Amino acid sequence: MHGLGTGFWWANVLICAYSTLYWATKRRRDGTPALMTAGGQVWAWQLAFSFGILLLGANPWHLLWLGLVSTVLAVIVSRIYRGRMLAARYPDIEKTIAKADQEPSWIEVTAADYLRDEGNRNAFLGFLQEYPPLKKAFHSSWGVVLSPQRPLTRGRLTIIFNQIGVRFANSGDMAGASRSFACSSLFIKGNPLTWAAIAEAACADKDRVAAVWAEKVITFRLTKSASSDLQEFLSTEESKDLMREARRKMKATVEVCEKSPSWRDTSELVGQMGVTSQYFDR
Numbered sequence: 111m112h113g114l115g116t117g118f119w120w121a122n123v124l125i126c127a128y129s130t131l132y133w134a135t136k137r138r139r140d141g142t143p144a145l146m147t148a149g150g151q152v153w154a155w156q157l158a159f160s161f162g163i164l165l166l167g168a169n170p171w172h173l174l175w176l177g178l179v180s181t182v183l184a185v186i187v188s189r190i191y192r193g194r195m196l197a198a199r200y201p202d203i204e205k206t207i208a209k210a211d212q213e214p215s216w217i218e219v220t221a222a223d224y225l226r227d228e229g230n231r232n233a234f235l236g237f238l239q240e241y242p243p244l245k246k247a248f249h250s251s252w253g254v255v256l257s258p259q260r261p262l263t264r265g266r267l268t269i270i271f272n273q274i275g276v277r278f279a280n281s282g283d284m285a286g287a288s289r290s291f292a293c294s295s296l297f298i299k300g301n302p303l304t305w306a307a308i309a310e311a312a313c314a315d316k317d318r319v320a321a322v323w324a325e326k327v328i329t330f331r332l333t334k335s336a337s338s339d340l341q342e343f344l345s346t347e348e349s350k351d352l353m354r355e356a357r358r359k360m361k362a363t364v365e366v367c368e369k370s371p372s373w374r375d376t377s378e379l380v381g382q383m384g385v386t387s388q389y390f391d392r
Contacts, residue, residue, distance in 0.1 A: 151184035279311030
């Protein structure tokens, strides 16, 4: 080494040596040696590469790209070390983390606050806790469906869970779809848009009961006897547009069911229940 290369090598050695010693004297609040963090590790690795360059007689300018290697190694080693340290210090840390994951998030609590009945709130939080895929889907949909133009409301929450339920059904997860529709019905009961979503799910499951739900949507008319929540929800322009689209889809759903006599048919269960308004109050 000679000239600028030598100066560059010495600059690396002096800076890295000083920084390594500095981090070696520090500790994080949780007791982790600062030198074992990514910020401390990077200097130690670069110092080691500097001496490696000297021993091999290589061009000191290789230290430029070796700086990137030092950064990657620092991140990897620090994470491995910290994970092992915490595992040794807190043997039950995985259980602790799992327990924390089961706690309702602020998103779930915010949504639950729209439910006036304590039993409904507990049921809603229970559905999410007991079925992680639903919990994950709800969190993922939160920022997609909401916006300043479409703020959070009880109706908005039904839309979110209706869409999630249809997605679950299309992927073959009927258990998740059923739970999602149950959540939707907690916010607004007797919602024809939820019936339409259930019809789509049943159609995806090749169940002719889809036609029963579809007919209810097609013939639905909003009356003064409907709940105030449902009247408020269906009075918005967005809901009116969704209803027009739902009726169009439901007519197509009825036609598909008529052309698919080989599909299973659970509509008899509806007949056994009397096809009462309570059955459709979902």
